[in-house]
């Protein structure tokens with residue numbers, strides 16, 4: 403490429419930025435992320451039309467999660483990202499706003515033991531008592547998902563991880579959107595299919611094909627990665643649902659707007675009195691195994707505090723019509 407071509411490209415990029423953002427921000431060299439491609443194509447969104455759907459299930463696998471009851475729910479039209487928010491998208495946000503995530507402020511985040519180097523593993527004692535495969539790793543964050551000897555330089559199209567609810571919310575607002583409500587998310591996930599386990603139907607592997615990035619093998623001893631991935635997959639590697647949405651099951655948990663909901667209650671309330679409302683996550687992740695965390699079903703849900711982060715938590719954004 404000649405210098406003239408190169409300058410022309412830079413000029414075109416600047417014009418496109420000014421048009422699309424209304425303002426010119428110089429790309430900064432934030433945290434050695436200058437190798438990130440600049441040709442970001444903000445995630446195309448999918449229109450989900452107004453209508454009722456059946457949320458939840460009357461055959462809950464984890465009743466205490468609040469998977470049930472099955473209830474008819476009206477959701478107005480909205481837009482939802484076709485893909486989970488990627489590292490490449492998140493880096494644009496950080497470049498332009500200087501945003502610092504909760505994991506960066508805390509100086510650590512949670513990573514599964516099988517994803518970090520042996521050396522790092524041997525230095526860590528802090529794990530989760532009820533789930534010892536989760537380790538608190540110093541300096542693990544969105545741009546170094548497995549701690550300071552890792553990076554995202556070959557993972558630009560993977561979902562961003564180690565983002566808290568607060569971080570996800572900030573990103574979506576910057577995008578002139580918001581996080582989807584749980585009802586919106588679940589309606590989109592079901593994609594018009596009623597009473598199905600998964601976004602594509604009831605069979606976990608139709609025709610023996612992998613439809614989602616989850617854990618194969620024995621949990622937590624060994625992930626055989628028969629679906630091709632031990633940890634995150636680039637977004638859009640598995641079949642889309644009927645609405646053209648990708649990775650609504652598996653890959654990374656996705657934050658939604660709402661507080662935790664207890665079945666039978668009138669609405670979102672605190673799960674543990676005095677602790678404050680937790681936020682809901684949907685969809686399961688690459689670390690979900692059928693025998694242990696069978697939560698890549700449409701009705702599944704889990705919760706976490708708004709400042710929590712981990713290597714298997716991400717999000718996608720919604721927008722009003």
Ligand SMILES: *[C@@H]1O[C@H](CO)[C@@H](O)[C@H](O)[C@H]1NC(C)=O
Pocket residue numbers: 525526527528
């Ligand atoms: C890990 O545990 C050992 C022995 O219990 C202790 O000496 C060391 O300081 C701990 N390291 C960290 C990072 O907590």
Ligand SMILES: *[C@@H]1O[C@H](CO)[C@@H](O)[C@H](O)[C@H]1NC(C)=O
Pocket residue numbers: 552553554555556
């Ligand atoms: C990023 O990580 C890859 C391995 O995933 C490694 O080969 C590469 O050298 C790292 N890059 C930097 C700048 O540390």
Ligand SMILES: [Cu+2]
Pocket residue numbers: 615616617618627628629630631632633688
């Ligand atoms: Cu997998």
